[in-house]
Amino acid sequence: MKARFRQSMSWLHTWTGVVFAWMLYFIFVTGSVGYFENEIDRWMKPEIIVSKGLEDSAITNIATRQLRVHGDNASQWYISFPTSRDPFIEISWLEPENAERKTAKQWHESSLDPVTGALIRNRQTSGGEALYRLHYNLHYVPQLVGYILTSITAMLMLIGLVTGLIIHKKIFVEFFTFRAQKGLRSWLDIHNVFSVLPLPFHLMITYSGLLLLMGITMSPVIDLRYGEGQQNHRQFYAQSQIEQKSQQIIEMLPTELSVQSALADAKRRFKSHKVSYVGVIERNTEKEHIEIWFESKSGVEFASLLEYRAIEDKVILETSLGKAGGAASVYDFLEHLHEGLFADIYLRWIYFLSGLFGAAMVATGLMIWLKKRKAVSSTNKTLTSIIERINIAMILGVPIAIASYFVGNRLLPIDFPSRSAWEMHILFITLGLCILYCGFASKKWLWQRMLCCAALVYGLLPILNALTTEHNIWLSWINNDWLMAGFDLTVLFISICFVAAFWVVRCRQEDISVKAAQ
Amino acid sequence: MKLIVVLFVLLFLAFALLNLSLSRHRVKLSNRAGSFDVGQQGRFRILGYLLLFITVAFATAMWGVSLGLVYWFATATLTSILVVLLWTYKPKFFSFLNRC
Amino acid sequence: MLMKPLFKPTPAAHVTCRVLLSVIGGYVIANLSAMLISYLPSDNKVDGIVAGMMSSFIIYTLIVIVVFAVKSTTRAIFFIALLVVLLSVLVMYLEKAI
Numbered sequence: 001m002k003a004r005f006r007q008s009m010s011w012l013h014t015w016t017g018v019v020f021a022w023m024l025y026f027i028f029v030t031g032s033v034g035y036f037e038n039e040i041d042r043w044m045k046p047e048i049i050v051s052k053g054l055e056d057s058a059i060t061n062i063a064t065r066q067l068r069v070h071g072d073n074a075s076q077w078y079i080s081f082p083t084s085r086d087p088f089i090e091i092s093w094l095e096p097e098n099a100e101r102k103t104a105k106q107w108h109e110s111s112l113d114p115v116t117g118a119l120i121r122n123r124q125t126s127g128g129e130a131l132y133r134l135h136y137n138l139h140y141v142p143q144l145v146g147y148i149l150t151s152i153t154a155m156l157m158l159i160g161l162v163t164g165l166i167i168h169k170k171i172f173v174e175f176f177t178f179r180a181q182k183g184l185r186s187w188l189d190i191h192n193v194f195s196v197l198p199l200p201f202h203l204m205i206t207y208s209g210l211l212l213l214m215g216i217t218m219s220p221v222i223d224l225r226y227g228e229g230q231q232n233h234r235q236f237y238a239q240s241q242i243e244q245k246s247q248q249i250i251e252m253l254p255t256e257l258s259v260q261s262a263l264a265d266a267k268r269r270f271k272s273h274k275v276s277y278v279g280v281i282e283r284n285t286e287k288e289h290i291e292i293w294f295e296s297k298s299g300v301e302f303a304s305l306l307e308y309r310a311i312e313d314k315v316i317l318e319t320s321l322g323k324a325g326g327a328a329s330v331y332d333f334l335e336h337l338h339e340g341l342f343a344d345i346y347l348r349w350i351y352f353l354s355g356l357f358g359a360a361m362v363a364t365g366l367m368i369w370l371k372k373r374k375a376v377s378s379t380n381k382t383l384t385s386i387i388e389r390i391n392i393a394m395i396l397g398v399p400i401a402i403a404s405y406f407v408g409n410r411l412l413p414i415d416f417p418s419r420s421a422w423e424m425h426i427l428f429i430t431l432g433l434c435i436l437y438c439g440f441a442s443k444k445w446l447w448q449r450m451l452c453c454a455a456l457v458y459g460l461l462p463i464l465n466a467l468t469t470e471h472n473i474w475l476s477w478i479n480n481d482w483l484m485a486g487f488d489l490t491v492l493f494i495s496i497c498f499v500a501a502f503w504v505v506r507c508r509q510e511d512i513s514v515k516a517a518q
Numbered sequence: 519m520k521l522i523v524v525l526f527v528l529l530f531l532a533f534a535l536l537n538l539s540l541s542r543h544r545v546k547l548s549n550r551a552g553s554f555d556v557g558q559q560g561r562f563r564i565l566g567y568l569l570l571f572i573t574v575a576f577a578t579a580m581w582g583v584s585l586g587l588v589y590w591f592a593t594a595t596l597t598s599i600l601v602v603l604l605w606t607y608k609p610k611f612f613s614f615l616n617r618c
Numbered sequence: 619m620l621m622k623p624l625f626k627p628t629p630a631a632h633v634t635c636r637v638l639l640s641v642i643g644g645y646v647i648a649n650l651s652a653m654l655i656s657y658l659p660s661d662n663k664v665d666g667i668v669a670g671m672m673s674s675f676i677i678y679t680l681i682v683i684v685v686f687a688v689k690s691t692t693r694a695i696f697f698i699a700l701l702v703v704l705l706s707v708l709v710m711y712l713e714k715a716i
Contacts, residue, residue: 005687012686155675158675158679159679159682207675211672214671215671218648218671220649220653221652221656221670221671221674222667222671224653224713225653225666226663226664236664236667240665240668325664326669327665327666328664328668331672
């Protein structure tokens with residue numbers, strides 16, 4: 001009974017893993033990159049001027065002046081202060097729909113020159129955000145299809161994880177085991193290492209990923225219990241997110257209430273916290289209020305919020321105390337864990353690495369599957385060969401495609417029409433080219449050539465940056481522009497890793513051919 | 519920052535000890551790095567689990583329960599992978615534990 | 619196609635049947651049990667629904683595992699059918715009663 005059970009679970013593990021494996025790999029890689037969304041964004045907008053040592057009140061002055069000029073009729077204003085992840089001033093405003101010009105409601109954002117206070121004309125770019133969104137909207141497909149496909153993938157991943165745990169007989173004994181250079185044994189070992197050691201991350205990220213889209217995938221539940229239709233779903237979502245708030249009247253006259261005074265008051269209350277951004281919400285209506293967001297210091301919350309609103313002759317301060325519902329709090333917690341916005345630089349890197357371990361887990365799983373398939377004589381040789389080729393194309397093509405996205409950002413002419421859309425097209429064209437190349441080139445050299453290509457394109461990035469902008473590693477280093485320097489050094493390191501992998505594969509192949517000759 | 523270093527070192531030690539407490543693994547070190555006392559195995563295991571326990575307590579005390587556990591799991595992942603890599607390619611590194 | 623023969627005679631029909639059972643049956647049961655769980659907290663309907671949807675993925679996983687773990691395909695069909703009927707009767711009753 002037990003052996004049979006394990007065998008059926010092993011079958012389930014194999015197939016849930018293999019069916020959507022390439023998609024899963026794509027999601028893992030793009031999602032991991034997404035943890036550095038802001039840092040990537042900064043690199044893709046090299047025109048941004050880093051702001052240092054400016055007082056928050058001075059920043060508010062500069063920002064509100066520009067907001068008055070450009071977004072006076074906007075219903076929402078946000079000013080973000082320089083933080084370690086975004087060391088520059090940025091304003092954004094929500095322009096209402098305009099019947100005359102037939103424009104819909106639209107968010108505008110712009111970074112500011114800290115010295116002159118002028119808007120900076122950034123190049124058009126999809127930025128880090130589009131790259132991060134890839135891992136759940138898949139870009140070209142309609143949003144709903146993207147959500148459903150990623151959810152199915154995540155569901156298969158969850159089943160794969162649980163069945164993997166069931167079939168792994170010696171999880172504690174083999175906790176640290178990696179027997180190198182033993183063929184299939186080594187692949188199994190390394191697959192275990194990449195799955196078991198970051199298991200808390202894998203379980204958390206898969207389950208919370210499913211939760212984030214549950215309003216769509218499990219919509220029949222809302223339909224039956226709350227009401228059908230988009231209107232009802234939206235209302236349900238709003239109601240489930242209701243927060244408990246404490247209210248207090250503060251000593252301030254409603255006429256005195258402004259972004260400046262609210263900011264000063266908030267800073268008095270929380271001396272040790274840094275303000276990350278402030279917002280003016282529902283401007284020019286009765287419900288107008290000011291939000292002050294702090295960088296959070298406790299728990300996994302990204303930020304804590306203070307709201308100031310003038311009601312009749314008083315100013316009321318509202319502090320958020322977390323979600324009202326028990327289940328909603330758990331959901332909230334898992335959502336924050338998934339997004340990792342609270343993470344400091346150390347945790348952020350581990351998030352990124354864990355995500356890559358996940359990608360490696362999928363990739364090694366595929367390798368094992370292929371190896372086992374090839375060992376069975378009855379398998380369809382052409383089919384296996386095609387899968388093997390696409391496999392190489394995906395495993396190395398996805399990183400190459402991401403790098404080409406960055407190359408596109410630097411090489412496309414600044415005034416190129418729909419430039420930001422083309423950055424994304426370049427990513428997918430490159431991926432397509434990789435698949436095409438792997439489909440036809442000689443299989444013997446495929447790994448080596450693709451690794452070579454990946455090393456080249458990642459090594460090219462800092463050089464391109466130095467050639468096409470005024471930023472280079474050396475200058476960023478002396479100017480303490482750590483985000484710029486960090487990006488360039490990271491891609492350089494990735495390039496070195498690909499070179500190392502290239503050498504390993506090359507030596508292996510030579511060994512094999514020597515043995516074959518003997 | 520200092521707290522992270524402390525957590526990192528303690529967890530690394532914990533996993534190194536637990537790794538050596540697995541009998542199959544100890545043999546590998548005995549072969550490559552001189553003698554290895556069989557009686558140490560039990561001590562290593564107890565010490566390893568104790569350290570795991572201490573680090574959980576330490577992390578939750580320093581950062582609060584939720585964030586502390588995040589730090590703990592993150593650092594545990596990192597250190598255990600480090601132990602695996604070192605154990606595979608530089609097993610002699612662990613011979614310093616031989617003297618305990 | 620399969621790497622290891624799993625079900626003694628491995629007719630593809632049996633596997634297809636189990637796959638369909640686990641995917642569709644699992645989804646239906648996950649939804650039904652989410653609805654059922656959403657009735658549990660009587661004071662906060664919205665939070666109940668959130669809790670139900672959150673647990674549905676775990677239930678889905680368990681159902682898939684059970685469908686592939688049971689000895690015969692007939693038994694799997696029987697199991698899924700029983701659960702669907704039972705859960706939908708319960709949900710319908712609660713929907714009427716409340």
